[in-house]
Amino acid sequence: MKPIHVMTAILIGALAFLVLPSGTSFVSAASAFTELQYWHAGDQHVHSEYSSWDASYGGGEGPTVEQQAQAAEDKGLSWIIMTDHNAMMTAQDWSDEGVDCQAAEASTGIKVMLGLEVGNCYPYFSFGHYLAYDIDYYVNPPNDCQSMINAVNQAGGFGFIAHPFAFNYLWLDFYWHDWDVTGYKGMEIMHAGTVSIAAINKWHDILKNNPSARVFGIGNSDAHLPGQVGNTVTYKYGSVSAYDVYFALRNGESIMSNGPLITFKMGGTRIGGTVSTTSAQTLDIAWDAQHLEGQQSGVIQKIEVYTNESSYSYWYGRYLPVKTIIPSQTETGYTTTTISVTAQTRYVRLKGIFSNGESYTNPIWINYGSGGGCPYLQVWDGSDYVDEGLLDIHNAEGVDVTYEHTVMTVPEPVNGAYQFRLIEHPKTISDIDQVQLRAILEDGTVQEFPLISARHSEDGNVLDLLLKSDDRRIVEQGADHNGGVSQSIDLRFAALGPHREPVAFIFTIEGCNMICKTC
Ligand SMILES: [Zn+2]
Ligand SMILES: [Zn+2]
Secondary structure (H helix, E strand, O other), rough: HHHHHHHHHHHHHHHHHHHOOOOOOOHHHHHHHHOOOOOEEEEEOOHHHHHHHHHOOOOOOOOOOHHHHHHHHOOOOEEEEOEEEEHHHHHHHHHHHHHHHHHHHHHHHEEEOOOOEEEEOOOOOOOOOOOOOOOOOOOOOOOOOOHHHHHHOOOOOEEEEEEOOOEEOOOOOOOOOOOOOOOOEEEEEEOOOEEEEHHHHHHHHHHHOOOOOEEEEEEEOOEEHHOOOOOOEEEEEEEOOHHHHHHHHHHOEEEEEEEEEEEEOOOEEEEEEEEOOOOOOEEEEEEEEOOOOOOOOOOOOEEEEEEOOOOEEOOOOOOOOEEEEOOOOOOOEEEEEEEEOOOOOOOEEEEEEOOOOOEEEEEEEEEEOOOOOEEEEEOOOOOEEEEEEEEEOOOOOOEEEEEEEEOOOOOOOOOEEEEEEEEEOOEEOOOOOOOEEEEEEEOOEEEEEEEEEEOOOOEEEEEEHHOOOOOOOOEEOHHOOOOOOOEEEEEEEEOOOOOOOOEEEEEEEEEEEEEOOOO
């Protein structure tokens, strides 16, 4: 973040904080601004000389991996993923490109990862293109949509549908041809500098018609030339190690953009996370029109809020927002808004329209639950405890509730243990019976991490009480019930197990909270 932003942030942050009615939001303006600087950009669809036959080069030689990485670094990106066409290279070429990626990473200092763009190219008939990430080996599957997805998954990777509605020109047809497929993570919503309304409509249809679907958007340049790298990006929060970038892409913890950044939190939960509620929610929205280095100056013009309940307009040919906000035009800003939640509301996502581009968030998901009280969860990420949001274990009758939370922050072990913290909401009291941490590995197997330590802020060692699902529980009191200080419990889980890195962490809590803080 540039120094001028920090000053503006502090000033506007302080003012906004003063005028906000207390209790409307869990995130202060100041912390919303601090949050902005942890969002980093990358480009997940970049070509090089390994795809030199590609007609997009006009018959010329493509740039080297090194040249593309240098262009990305100049643009202020933190990573790129090389995705040359499998149809234009051999397995040997692909492993040679991996060596080039390592060299480019060493010389530029940004992450240069190796992926693949799977699917047939000119002059053959194509069923579409599929972007393969985090694969363990080169794949060259049959030319049909489901086979491409399956081959990538079998190679230990995951993928996104590339430009689903782009490049249908004469005999060159690169549309995605089969929407009955399963096993893919999402699709390019923004591609080569522009947003595809057709892709957004398809994305919305899939989420609307299949309530259990978790399909995510991604923004990529499809750069063939260095000048195109980073013209479309995907932002993620926090660490930019290859593993953490893949983790965010796999779990929809990301934002698409052709430059500016819009982000939001709901009940303290970040994009990609889930909020359990039955009541109206406050969105804490922050933006930065010039988040990338050397970006053309711009200001916000409009913020649109979309949910699965957005209605389709045949007149406009697209889904309409459930709410539109016109903030006073600033380069960097913060605002809040409230949205109603019904039993049908399953997610919320934002679109920011700026004078210099557009930004689309992936959803924050809604689990229409009790709206009850609960502890907050925090995860140690190597430098800080990061908020994961509220764990809803509300039950008015005092019956234990088991709540599973998919952890958004990649936990960083300290002395061989993952560190989590439960902090009670100021208004509530929780009886906690058991906590567990598990990981899902690439092949779908589950790894358990045993609880080895639990320290209550006032009662000390409570490990014994939290190990089993039984009648023995520990009470955690919020500030309103405890002389102004919320109690907390520090948890440590042994980071045992295979050396393969998990694709998801699941934190499970069993307990009960009888107070409904929103009733
Ligand atoms: Zn393509
Ligand atoms: Zn491409």
